[in-house]
Amino acid sequence: MPGLPVLLVHGLASSFDLNWREPGWVDLLSDAGREVIGVDLLGHGKADKPHDPAAYADLEGYVAERLPDGPVDAVGFSMGARLLLGVAIAQPERFRRIVTLGVGRNLFESSGSEVIVDAIRAGDAPENPAAAYFARLADHPENDREALLACLGAPMRLLTAEDLSRVTAPTLVVIGERDFCGPGDPLAEALPNGRLLVLPRTDHFSTPKDFMAIDATLKFLETGS
Numbered sequence: 001m002p003g004l005p006v007l008l009v010h011g012l013a014s015s016f017d018l019n020w021r022e023p024g025w026v027d028l029l030s031d032a033g034r035e036v037i038g039v040d041l042l043g044h045g046k047a048d049k050p051h052d053p054a055a056y057a058d059l060e061g062y063v064a065e066r067l068p069d070g071p072v073d074a075v076g077f078s079m080g081a082r083l084l085l086g087v088a089i090a091q092p093e094r095f096r097r098i099v100t101l102g103v104g105r106n107l108f109e110s111s112g113s114e115v116i117v118d119a120i121r122a123g124d125a126p127e128n129p130a131a132a133y134f135a136r137l138a139d140h141p142e143n144d145r146e147a148l149l150a151c152l153g154a155p156m157r158l159l160t161a162e163d164l165s166r167v168t169a170p171t172l173v174v175i176g177e178r179d180f181c182g183p184g185d186p187l188a189e190a191l192p193n194g195r196l197l198v199l200p201r202t203d204h205f206s207t208p209k210d211f212m213a214i215d216a217t218l219k220f221l222e223t224g225s
Contacts, residue, residue, distance in 0.1 A: 003032070004071060004072055004073050004096055005036070005037050005072045006034045006035070006037065006073045007039065007063075007066070007073070007074040007075070008036060008039065008074075008080075009039050009063060009074070009075070009076040010039070010045075010076075010077060010079075010080050011077040011079050011080050011081075012079045012134065012148070013120075013137035013138055013140070013143055014137065015044050016038035016039060016040050016045055017045065018045075019080075020038065020208070023209045024214070025214065028214065032218065034073075034221075037066065037067075037072065039080075041059060041063075041079075041151075042055065042056055042059065042151070043148060043151040044147075046142075049144040049146075049147035050147065051147060051150050053153035054154070055154075056151045056153070056154035057154050057155070059151075059156075060086040063083050063087050064094075067087075067094050072096065073095070073096050073097045074095055075098075075217060076099075076100055077101040077208050078101070078102040078103060078204070081100035081101055081103045084100065085098070085103075085159065085164065085167065088166075088168075088169060088171075089159075089163050089164065092166055092167055092168040093168075095167075095168075095169040096169060097172075097220060097221055098167070098169045098170075098171040099171070099172045099217045099221065100172070100173050100187070101175070101207050102174075102175060102179055102208075103181050103184075104173065104181050104184035104185070104186060104187045104188075105182060105184075105187070106182075107158065108158060108159060108160070108186060108187075109158065110158070115128055116131050116134045116152060117152050117153075119131035119135040120134055120135050120138045120145060121149060130180050130204065133205055159190075161190040164191050167191055167193075168192065168193070170193040170195075170220075171188075171194045171195070172194075172195055172220045173191070173194055173196045173197070174199065174207065175196075175197075176198070176199045176202030176203050176206065177201060178204075179203055179204040179207065180203075181204060183198075184198060197212075199212055
């Protein structure tokens with residue numbers, strides 16, 4: 001009997017293909033009998049790329065519109081994980097299990113996106129390796145620098161423990177030991193059914209390619225453990 005569909009939501013300056021297809025997630029989920037629902041967020045991949053920040057004001061709604069009628073399992077990385085949690089707060093009944101990759105303490109604090117905005121605009125950030133990485137991602141042929149800047153210009157609310165108490169789905173919080181978004185403990189502890197997996201010697205950007213992250217996610221979606 002095939003399992004529920006799995007929604008995959010990518011991170012900033014990435015896409016469904018770059019974040020999920022290239023590292024093998026799509027093939028592995030398909031081999032497990034899962035229908036994969038791929039999302040290219042507005043401003044990314046094959047989606048429209050408006051240059052007006054107002055167009056990005058409801059990215060949570062954009063994700064919610066792509067959910068099927070029945071419940072799903074869902075995996076999100078970085079910005080995609082933040083958006084998934086926002087949808088799960090508003091519509092908890094839409095999800096059976098959720099996996100977040102590359103988010104933790106940062107969801108409760110000011111985003112610090114100004115550094116990333118400056119790096120993408122300038123094309124580099126010599127003193128900030130993480131921001132410099134985003135600047136390099138912006139140079140990818142499928143990216144539109146002005147669209148990414150517009151996306152970053154739209155407000156994204158911080159989450160609170162009270163917000164997250166409404167997420168009913170068991171949630172696996174996966175984060176690298178060296179991820180600048182960590183630690184993951186505050187997020188896992190705020191979720192009613194949260195559990196934490198810390199990836200040794202792993203940073204933010206390598207998390208979606210980490211074999212431990214992939215194996216743990218597949219097991220969690222299949223068995224809940």
